[in-house]
Amino acid sequence: MPARFTIRAAVTNFTIQLAQNCRTAGLESATWNGSTTGSTWPELLIFDSPGYTDKLTMYANLTPVGRTTWIGTSAYDHDFNDVTQTNATSYTKYGSSATIIGGRKGTKTALVATVGYYNPKLNQYVRWPNKPVTFQYQDKGSTVWKFLKSVTTSKTGQAAYTYYPNKTRTYRAYVPQNATLWDYYTVAISR
Secondary structure, rough: OOOEEEEOOOOEEEEEEEOHHHOOOOOOEEEEEEEOOOOOEEEEEEEEEOOEEEEEEEOOOOOOOEEEEEEEEEEEEOOOEEEEOOOEEEEEEEEEEEEEEEEEEEEEEEEEEEEEEEEOOOOOOOOOOOOEEEEEEEOOOOOOOOOEEEEEEEOOOOOEEEEEEOOEEEEEEEEOOOOOOOEEEEEOEEE
């Protein structure tokens, strides 16, 4: 079971693949029921050979966000012997997004992040005002991301930071998650 589901549209479809150890056990069929904390909306996954996949459809205005516990309810092999199932947990939230642009002139580097989130009522991504954003950097030759500055987006969903590093670095912006929206890292830029 994927640990994380992201709703990004009015209808979002996911293909769930049965684990390899289930196939190795010669599984013929298996079902799991999913229940999300605080919701009566049930989910059901059914896996049958030979494909061992099922589709999970999430609806932005109906599917509950939060923690879903998946309980195995039935599994048997090709000889109709019961197969032990393991339970799983997944989390569903709406998607967030961000972009970063930057410029460098002399020793001065300016960065601007634009942050958004999926709004299920509008069925589109919208700008995210008053959202904390963290700018991070990597020095040349390093693979470690370091903290640069935390800022808050304006009413237009943008956050800016200017400083004087006197060298080229690689930058990205990080948007932290909350109870209903996932976190997000921008693609990296070099300035």
